[in-house]
Amino acid sequence: MDPFKKELEAGHAVVLPTETVYGLFAKALDEAAVDQVYALKQRPREKAMNLNISSEDDIRFYSKNQPPYLSKLIATFLPGPLTIILEANEEVPAWINSGMSTVGFRMPAHPKTLELIRKTGPLIGPSANLSGKASGTQCQQILKELGHGVIGLEDDSFLTGQDSTILDLSGDKVKILRQGAITRQDILAKIPAIPFEEV
Numbered sequence: 001m002d003p004f005k006k007e008l009e010a011g012h013a014v015v016l017p018t019e020t021v022y023g024l025f026a027k028a029l030d031e032a033a034v035d036q037v038y039a040l041k042q043r044p045r046e047k048a049m050n051l052n053i054s055s056e057d058d059i060r061f062y063s064k065n066q067p068p069y070l071s072k073l074i075a076t077f078l079p080g081p082l083t084i085i086l087e088a089n090e091e092v093p094a095w096i097n098s099g100m101s102t103v104g105f106r107m108p109a110h111p112k113t114l115e116l117i118r119k120t121g122p123l124i125g126p127s128a129n130l131s132g133k134a135s136g137t138q139c140q141q142i143l144k145e146l147g148h149g150v151i152g153l154e155d156d157s158f159l160t161g162q163d164s165t166i167l168d169l170s171g172d173k174v175k176i177l178r179q180g181a182i183t184r185q186d187i188l189a190k191i192p193a194i195p196f197e198e199v
Helices: 003-009 033-043 057-061 070-077 111-120 141-147 185-189
Strands: 014-017 022-027 080-087 102-106 165-168 176-177
Touching: 003 014, 003 022, 003 111, 003 165, 003 185, 014 111, 014 141, 022 033, 022 070, 057 070, 070 080
Parallel strands: 080 165
Antiparallel strands: 014 022, 080 102, 165 176
16 A cells, blocks of 8 residues: 555645645545644644645635636636645534635645545645744655654655745635735736736
C-alpha cells in the first residue's frame, strides 16, 4: 500500500508538495487527525483550516450560496494556486473552520497530492511549518522541524515558494485576502463579470 495513503488513513499527518509550498496534510473529517496538525504546527485553534478537495462537486458539497461564476472560476484556475472562500454549510465540521460561517477550498496541482485527496477524501493541508514561520520549501528541513515521526514526499519540481491567492466569494463583492501567484488582472481577463471590491 502507498505509505502516504496508509498514514493518512491511520489518522496521521504527512508532508506533501503542492505547486506553491509543502503542506502538512491530514484527513479533514477525522477530528483527532486535525488536532494533530494543530499541535505539530503549534497553530492557534481560532485559525481555521482549508479543505483540500479534488473536484467542483466537493466544493459544492461543503458550501452554500455559490455565485453563478463559480464553475468557470474552478474550470479556469483549479487545480492551481488559488484558495476559494465560500459560505460553509452544515457538512463542514467546526474543527475545520473554527465554527466560522465560511470555509476555504484548495485544489493543489501536484499530481500525487491530488491523487491522495481523491483516494482518501478531503484533507486539511496548511503550509508545513511551525506557526509564524515562513512557509516550508525544503522537505528534509520541514521533517526535522516537525519531528514526531512525520513522513514526507520530497519533490521540489512543482514548488514556486509563493503562497496561493486567497479569494473571498462569501459576500456581494469579491475580495482578495492574500495576493499570491494569481492576480486580480489574471482573473478578470478570464472572467470579466466577477464583481471585485473597489480598490
